Amino acid sequence: GAGVSQSPRYKVAKRGQDVALRCDPISGHVSLFWYQQALGQGPEFLTYFQNEAQLDKSGLPSDRFFAERPEGSVSTLKIQRTQQEDSAVYLCASSLALAGHSYEQYFGPGTRLTVT
Amino acid sequence: GQQVMQIPQYQHVQEGEDFTTYCNSSTTLSNIQWYKQRPGGHPVFLIQLVKSGEVKKQKRLTFQFGEAKKNSSLHITATQTTDVGTYFCAGDFGNEKLTFGTGTRLTIIP
Numbered sequence: 001g002a003g004v005s006q007s008p009r010y011k012v013a014k015r016g017q018d019v020a021l022r023c024d025p026i027s028g029h030v031s032l033f034w035y036q037q038a039l040g041q042g043p044e045f046l047t048y049f050q051n052e053a054q055l056d057k058s059g060l061p062s063d064r065f066f067a068e069r070p071e072g073s074v075s076t077l078k079i080q081r082t083q084q085e086d087s088a089v090y091l092c093a094s095s096l097a098l099a100g101h102s103y104e105q106y107f108g109p110g111t112r113l114t115v116t
Numbered sequence: 117g118q119q120v121m122q123i124p125q126y127q128h129v130q131e132g133e134d135f136t137t138y139c140n141s142s143t144t145l146s147n148i149q150w151y152k153q154r155p156g157g158h159p160v161f162l163i164q165l166v167k168s169g170e171v172k173k174q175k176r177l178t179f180q181f182g183e184a185k186k187n188s189s190l191h192i193t194a195t196q197t198t199d200v201g202t203y204f205c206a207g208d209f210g211n212e213k214l215t216f217g218t219g220t221r222l223t224i225i226p
Contacts, residue, residue, distance in 0.1 A: 033213065042122075042204050042216035043159065056213055091158060102147060102208040104161040 002026070004108035006092050012114045013082045021077045021111045025094030032075050033105060034067055035091040043091055049075060050097075061086075082115045089113070118143060120207045122217030130225050135192040137220035139205035146210040148181060148188045153219070154201040162190075162203075197224050 005024045013019050025032050031050050035043035036059075045059040051072040060067070064083075069075040079086055089112050093105035121140045129135050139148065147166040151159035163172055165181035165188060172179045178191045188205055202221045206214040 031212075035216075042206075042219050045213050045215065048213050056211070093159075097212060102149070102164075102212050102214065104149065104164060105159075105214065106161070107158040109158050 004092055004094055004106050006090075006108040006111050008111060009109060010112050010114075012116060015084060015115055016081050018078065018080045019082055019113065021079075021090050021092075021113070023075045023077070023092030023094075023108060025073065025075070025092070026106055027073075029094035029096055029106070031095045031097040031103075032069055033093045033095075034075070034077050035093065036061075037089045037091055037110070039088075046077070046090075079113075082113075084115050087113055087115045118207075118209045118215055120205060120215050120217040122205055122220055124220055125218065126221050126223070128223045128225060129195050131197060132194050135195050135199070135222055137190050137203050137205075137222075139188045139190075139207075139217050141186045141207050141209075143209065144185050146185075146208045148185075148208070149206045149214065150179060150188075150190055151204045151206060151216075152201050153204065157201075159204060192222075195222070195224055197226065200224050 007022045033048045034046040037043045047057040047067045049069040064080045066078045089110040091110045092108045095103045095105045097103045149164045150162040153159045169183045170181040176193045180189045202219040204219045205217045
């Protein structure tokens, strides 16, 4: 079956522009995670959904970052008024995790965002 | 905050040599997962360890979870060129989200 897909794969934005990054998780996966990965670093947690509920958004760097998953499947990460420090790879992952236990996460290929 | 430290940051080995990466947490983990990321790729799940003192093997890879559930290691025997990549541990502190370590980048000298 299809894995996690993300679009666009690459995005160049001018400083101050808004961007929207899309994630299509594996069908049936309850949990969806967004991570930010800077060059040479490990993925940093941003936010997490269980179905349509956003259970944890403690990793979002600022109020310019917003994520949604309105129907419990596709998710969008939106960054408003992009800054150069937002340049990174944004990874989406999904899993079968149920409340109280984590399971293996399946990662998408990521969106590489470059802010100029 | 809850952090997961991983060492070494880089490891260069001759093909056929062994490789080990270590992961440490300041607080007890609910479970720990290991992922591999090839250059230009995305993290791919390798294993999950849940029980205190657990040891799991996958062919040439051996994963251990410490008795106190605060540390873990990944050992690769007789490395091959296909082992190249960055190995990340990722800890679950009981809140269902993963905290990734900084990773160990493995390069193989043929």
